[in-house]
Amino acid sequence: MKTLSLLTLCALSLPSQAALQLASPFTDHMVLQRDQSVPVWGWADAGATVEVAFSGQVKEAKADASGHWRIDLEPLKATFESTALSVKDSSGDQVTLNDVVVGEVWICSGQSNMQFGTNAVPELRRLLPKAKNLRSFHVSNTVAFAEQKTCEGTWKTVPPSSAVAFGFAYFLEQSAKMPVGIIQTSWGSSSIEAWMPRDMTATVPHFQTMMEEFDADTATREKIQKALDAKPWSGQQDVFLRRQPNILYNAMMKPLAPFACRGLVWYQGERNTQSMEGMVKEPWFSRNSGMLRYGEVLKKWIERYRQEWGNEEMHFLVVMLPGYGQTLPSSPEKGPENPAAHSWAWLRDSQLQALDLPHTSVANTVDLGDIKNVHPKDKLPVAQRLALLAERDTLGKEVIAEGPMKTKVEAKGDSLVVHFKNAEGLTTTDGKAPTGFWLADKNAKWVPATARIEGETAILTSPDLKKPLYTRYAFAGKPTVNLVNGAGLPAYPFRSDDFKP
Template structure:
């Protein structure tokens, strides 16, 4: 009997040790939360792997024939850099060893890694778009890390989520990944970090108060708003799932989405970031409305400079000046602002999303950026249009050209210059090989004005790779706006049937 009791005690002790072993093994070593089983690592660039360990611990990372070591600093932080690797769809093991423990991640691939972020149109489900859902059987090596949607008052070092062998449940992110994988024949990893109703300020680190004046005002007000801060803490620490009211309240705040959902990803190696956001910032032209509170943001006119500062700050965080940003232009939609003329969905003076698109195109002033033109897409009444497939296709074209170096036509005609010829204006385009209209009719959505700033529809004629504009109402037209409206009716494309980008040549104040 005594021997049996002894054996049972020994068994319980052994079982307890087995149960506690993972916690004990990890006590002196952690690896950053973006690293899990099924991960995709970025090809053709150095790959940082990082985490924490007891100060002075030598940490060794082994992967794909490489063996790199680092010593944890006095703060317990360590990081190694794996050398650049070629794409590989064969599963491999990533091992991280400390002085007393080892962590292994199975089934790791090497390919193209992109972060897909933004608000509700990035979150928009695959199941809601039948022609994207139909792509699922043809998807091969596409994996996703979906970041748990939450907030934090301060920048966090870890987040919730894991890599899975499944496509992202985002229509835009999945279709982008699908066509990218098809074109490059490489594994594609998507890190999905998006949340509906969020402004760009929601995804901005606090230190951007030093570079973006209106953001400093917002954060100063946030710091002084004890009621809001207390409510945020109460929601986060309270029961889940959150009510819809609380969920919306959280995602419309500034900075705290970045703290919880982006900061812990830095500096996970990736090719770039796809950004489908802007709707929340279209509720005013000039920004910083007092009411409603969630419209207190950049507005449309300040968005472009804010976007450029945001891109620059992310690149600094990742330590990669060549980190590519693919910005999705807001598609056609019409909800006019009361601050401007009420001239309808196709008129170029209405305060509409036209001004946001102009701001989004400012991203092109930075290197290694692209803007996906969606001026021919959208729904005049629905802020969540279902025509997401062309968005994913066009994103992939730009990524293939920019990231994979393939010489393809990836964008539509862009205004290069406008020449005045007596009573006519001649618009010259880049990316205009095979310039044509989809319906065979004359080009649409061109408007002309002289110094009076009174806009009139232009008579148009397609001549080679130019469009000639005139109007019997104007003796001397000086300025042109194209596709510059909430929901313009456009038909101008190049041989690749990619639409011409909207533009204006005037500097009239809105």
């Protein structure tokens, strides 16, 4: 019998090689997802019998005509105790993966704010020495014209480099009391379309247009191929590659499916804020959904990923874009606190549409951010809020994980009454009256509201409107807000109107 080392396996060029090969996420030090069926897959000689042994389970399958095989392990219990996973085939090839544990596995993806490093956030950097039982798999940044079967990466017994991913894993492990594994696959400047499989052209019309244009653009394709042939890339090539549609998914996401995981943390959207309606001609990298289409696209994207993973309960944790003051040139109004401006408020509004689907959460960050910096450093509360949502929704913990959310708006004479859920102990962070509320009548002219708290409601009035009809809260690029519940979690932005921007 011959035994292949992991290095030898990684050196194999393609899964069509005859030697036994495991899919890329299977390496030494990996974390397997607990309490779910665990697919293990790879490639061998066509027709070969493959046996997988782990934690008392021994299962067999035959490689198909293309050499692909898959074996699903029965659900596993979480354990800190590491053990080996053994795979062998009928030709005598064998692979042994050592130091395998079982716990909670999450994919962390998106663009630059997901990549943003822990070392740049002092509050999180100080937690690194205390981090225990965290492991990470970092997918190397690259692109491909076609869906790939493998990617570059290996499991390591260290936390992920991303500040948000590390903080999320750190607080989740403290609550779960089990190993936490993070698969980090992210790249700055990428749109949601960069992470979409090509077959979504059938459900997303503008994406179909994007891909038709991409296929017809010989110069762009040649430029991409030239970069792929010339690693390491220049900085200009790096930026060019990551702003393309589909090809990040092909190289950096497809090879991960269907590796068992609890869910995916998605911190992305900045690239899609460069227009309202989307598909503008200039600059070329703004040719995407835009802010108003993003919500429907996000929902279809989530559903498509669940299909890819074969898991309708795969949880998606969306990070709301934080405060940022810039408005679009198209904006009829200017100013970081103006509710009528073409600002990031509209992308946040779209992100919240993810809640239309089951097994989704949105981490509210409207009180965070930087008026001028698209890469704010206040990542600690982002991580904490993500962990709270995961604790409640995936660990079954009885924790308060969300701030107040509007349930209805009621007109009473010269005032509007906003009713909230998750509002026990409704208060403000500074003891002053709530800020960030605006009122309008049928003419859509917005005026600042005077607000006061009554129980779990906010009462809104303005001397400039005798009969207000609509309200917006925190609906601006960088609103000044102070409304929280008793757990200190901020109220979610909302609008009660359906005015067009």
